[in-house]
Amino acid sequence: MAESKTITLNMGPHHPATHGVLRIVLELDGETIVNATPRIGYLHRGIEKLAESRNYQQIIPLTDRLDYASASANNMGYCVTVENLMGIEVPKRAQYLRVIMAELARIMGHHLWIGTHALDIGAMSVVFYAFRDREMIMNINEEISGYRLTPTFFRIGGVAHDATPKFIEMVRDFVKWFPKGLDGYHKLLTENKIWTTRTMDIGTISAEDAVNYGLTGPSLRGSGVAYDLRKAFPYSSYDDFDFQIPVGDKGDVYDRYLVRMEEFSQSLKIIDQAIENLPEGPVNVDNPWITNPDLDEVQKDISALIRRFMIHIKGPVAPEEEVYTAVEGAKGELGFYLVGDGSEHPYRLKIRSPCFYLASALPRLMVGHMVADAIAIIGSIDVVLGEIDR
């Protein structure tokens, strides 16, 4: 039998279906994938090295650029870690506002996921509906912070400023409107024959393997492990809200799809509860070394002006301790290992990126499948390269 020659195909780093600059070197025997080696690093900006020469306040915009599809969720992770290290208690109202922004970011991330995932597999129309709803969230972001994609609304010890009435109204409109949009996605895809054949029994991974490969988030829950940090390690008053954790059983592309679709509505439920009983009170911790005095006070009071100036160029100092805190990002467990050294710069900041480990599991998921399935698999684990490469 002629010795079966395999060909090497370079998929990426500029391939539309790799959701960013991920490059996978596929070894193909005809259409079947014999071996796959992902190559990353094309978007490495050295965020962890940059963080060591910036003060704690200046690192927040850096974390926006990790998983830029759902920016506020990253801010949540970083700010909670710093507050944990410095022992700061964030006021309730700020916690609720943060939850709203983080959940909106999760929905935004999932919009991008469902749109591109369906488009890769050939369902053209879903992306238009998904991006129509995503636009509403972008407008909310712009209303509250002036930036659509990376709002940087969080501050250490609270948020930049209080929510405006228009923000609250827009969030309510979104909560009222979105179930209809979500229903539209279900109609288009869930029972669609082509969709189910392209996704069922593709890229299956057992619960035990998923854990061994370090998968977290919707991809892990698709295989049946109900690990969600909002329940396992509650933060920012998530335990005030009533919501469920959707879990799949087979762990194939279709189960991951169902888990994420259910997460759409769960997040919506959280936002609804949060916006309805948004508590009154300040949005920043009452601490002269951390909280920025607001602008009109600064025009009149020299001590406020000096404090605002010093907070920006120097900022608070962290004790000489180490702490690890993680939050449930749109893609999985987004953790920050922070080492303080008594100065206003972190001594070391390690970012635990969920997509890094999702991408490392790609060979395990892909081998044995056809090239077309590889596209579906990549879409189902939903990686963002900004977070992998840092």
Place this chain on the structure above:
Amino acid sequence: MSMVRLTIDGSEVEVPEGTTILQAAEKAGIRIPTLCYHKRLPPIESCNMCIVEIEGEEEPVNSCAAPVSEGLVVTTNSKALHEQRTANLKKILKHHPLDCPVCDKAGECELQDIVYEFGIEDVPYEPRKVKRDDSYSTTLIRYWADRCILCGRCVAACSDLKQIGALEIQGEDEHARIVVDPDKCKSCGECLMVCPTGALTENLSKYKGRPWLVKRVWTTCSYCGCGCQFQLNVLDNRVIGITTDVDTGVNRGSVCDKGRFGYEYIGDESRLKKPLIKENGAFREASWEEALDTVAEKFKAIRDEHGPDAIAGLTSAKCTNEENFLFQKFIRAVIGTNNVDHCARL
């Protein structure tokens, strides 16, 4: 020099007689907040931030001036002290203008640091009733009267460090300001060096830069033989000023007017930028290739025709050791003569 033993915040410390409580605390590694104290100046006692409580005395005492005595028990931090210090600071801050965004000193201002360290709040700004003029003795230093917290460091520097005494504080609290005698002032900038705030700023360079944007390079002054150490402040390849440090170099932070204000020639427009060759009486620009070849050919020709002693070299007392070494090596090894000298005589 007999030794004195005292306890500060419960820790025992032994210092020679005559040291102040502040210096003893420093030796014991205890930090006492200060504002008008400066390492090279005698105690001024105008800000009262360094007050400490001494067992057996009701009134807190300025630790920057109070000498140590045997068996003293000192506490440097207590609720009362903190309130007293905060009150002192607020008194100073009351008339301080809201200049931080436009003040050169912002980012390295000792007033900013201590206000942030104490976390002072609600000091609404009250402009002074009397508008004080900003006149100063030299155009190279600018005086911002309302930023001045009247700590008296500049007066002490001018009288004690330089023995000139051109500065003094005149007028009572509302009208008090620094008054300068223009005839005595030498524009040496000693006052500029010790000023904790932006009350005295360098008025020469057109370009300013925030301290965290400016690149600072330690070097030795290019003028007299004292060998003062200072940092050249560079902002996008332009020298915009110099800064010094009390603990570095034989000058211990001080420099003269040439050292502090004599840096403009570095980026001057009339610097030589291209090699020049004289042709029938006038210079024309030339490339390095052509200029160096001309010099080498000419030297070779003259050496071969008239012998090495027909060439002489003048090295320079303003160039570095390495350049002088290389120059005399060139004259001796390459040309082959001992005719090398420099103007050590003036």
Place this chain on the structure above:
Amino acid sequence: MSYKNVIQTIHKKFPDAVVKETVNKGQREITLARSQFYETMRVLQDNPDLPYDLLIDILGIDYTPRTPRFDLIYILLSTKDFSRLIVRLQAEEGEEIPSVSSIWHSADWGEREVYDLMGIPFSDHPDLKRILTWKNFEGHPLRKDFPLEGKDFDKPFDPETIEDYT
């Protein structure tokens, strides 16, 4: 209770493996000695009481000028009760640490990143190569002595000099 059992079994099997046990900000942390490090990690992963089956992350911290210079941190999670454990190991510069990629598959990339950015080599790792930078990249960026702007930053960078893994 089951965490206590895990520690007991480790103490019984490898008496001097655990150097220190602390709780840091409510977070359990143990420091392991270099000897029997691999075996202890194997026990942590497959012990019946509380199997720490999910390796969340691996990271290196450069404490220069302290010797030993590096701290290696392994963040483990047990999906049985979702409890987290931090394992710390001190490493000299250039000292080879046994790879745990045969215990947790996620360690493969985790260790490659620590090797690439921090310069800590791992022994019997399936494919220890740089992961974020390229093959002939000089130095390890996250080390404290690596300048923020990179080496000779003022010279233009010539991409032709990049030589990458094929």
Place this chain on the structure above:
Amino acid sequence: MTNPIGDVLKTEVILAIGTDTTGNHPIIANYIMEAVHQNGVKLLVIDPRRIELVDHADLWLQHNPGTDVALLNGLMHIILKENLQDQAYIDERMEGFEELKSCVEKYTPEYVSSITGVPEEKLYAAARLYGEADPAAILYTMGITQHTTGTDNVKSCANLAMLCGNVGKVGGGVNPLRGQNNVQGACDMGGLPNVFPGYQAVTVDDVRKKFADAWGVEGFPSTVGLTITEMFDAAESGKVKAIYVMGENPVLSDPDKHHIEHCIESLDFFVVQDIFLTETAKLADVVLPAACFAEKNGTVSNTERRVQRVRKAVEPPGEAREDTWIISEISRRMGYTMPATTPEKIMDEINLLTPSYKGITYKRIEKGGISWPCPDEDHPGTPVLHVGKFARGKGLFFAIDYIPPAEEADDEYPFVLSTGRVPQHFHTGTMTRRGTGLNRLCPEPIAQLNPEDAEKLNVSDGDFIEITSRRGSIKLKTWLTERSKLGMVFVPFHFHEAPANTLTHAIVDPVAKIPEFKVSAVKVKKAS
């Protein structure tokens, strides 16, 4: 300096002779102020002009310019008379004491007073002040050296110091305050016609052999080369055909300006390497643009022999390059490739060839500098010289007699001219007169004249005067001040508008070949 600057704080008496320290070395003046006003050190100032140091002095001797040797011998005469000398130190470490003693015999107070114009009781007070103090430091600059008897003046200072046992001792010493940032380094590095780097004489065979082998050349002339003034004279006589000037402006800084210009014109080839188109560069055939101190790395040695770093902060303008590059390029084109061209490598070569710089490496002087001699890498450097014993073993006294200055005032040129610096400017103003800062402080040349003299010439403050000497004349503004001595006029030499060196004469000290800038005969009249 034999002692570090800081020693001034640890002494009992400071004898400042021929130094306007507050004007020329403000930082050393800071130390003197601290010593006098906080440590209670006594200050004895000897200077013809009432310089600012005098306002803080305990005793001021106003002597006629150029009579320093007579004055110092007079002080030694009184010290010996009142047995204030350190006899133990003399017996143990000195030789030639008898010759000195007999030479000084004839310098009785009234004889010295007649020459110097200093009242006798002041001579006694000064001698006792310096004699009784232990230790006592002598500081001097160009006021001592810029005379035709410059070498004698310095030797007399050394005599006085050694007489009282003040050399090789903390707080003592004979301390020249060097005038430029690396004049000490330029001398150390062999920028002199008679020595290789480290003062190793050219006349010694194995020194020449050592350098010949190190640099891979056959050998060097065993005779001493030409000094700066001899160079220009040799140019005029045609012996020297080409001069290569680096970082100097002799047209303005050397005596007798017209003579210098004439010498340069008679050269075949004249190269100037500088950072500005100075008066000298204008006469050059080729001008090479160099980098200034802020644009290069390297080391400089300050007045207390401390070798300190100079670091590059900005890029040189246009195509200007470091001097080391230019020199090595010329030498490469002449067939000799310099092995070491970067500052670190050159310093390695210096360490090899210069014993006193052996242990001074870039790594060691990263923080503070090291004072040479520093024989090896662990040696901490030598702040105080001649401790224990002198370099030549025993110290040597020199019997020196007073010789009057070359050009004394006479009835045709009644005034004595002395040139020097003002605090705001440096040398020929190449650096300080660029830009606005220092120019605003001192925009134009101003002569200093005593009000009584001015009255006789009916010159009022601020008028323009014309000063003429046998060599030329200049016009400049004048400032009437008590600080100026009767019959004397002081002119700063920084200004090309009124070049002081058109007036000075070119007669030099026989040994050091240093011109007599401090004493020239001139006449003064109100400018028309």
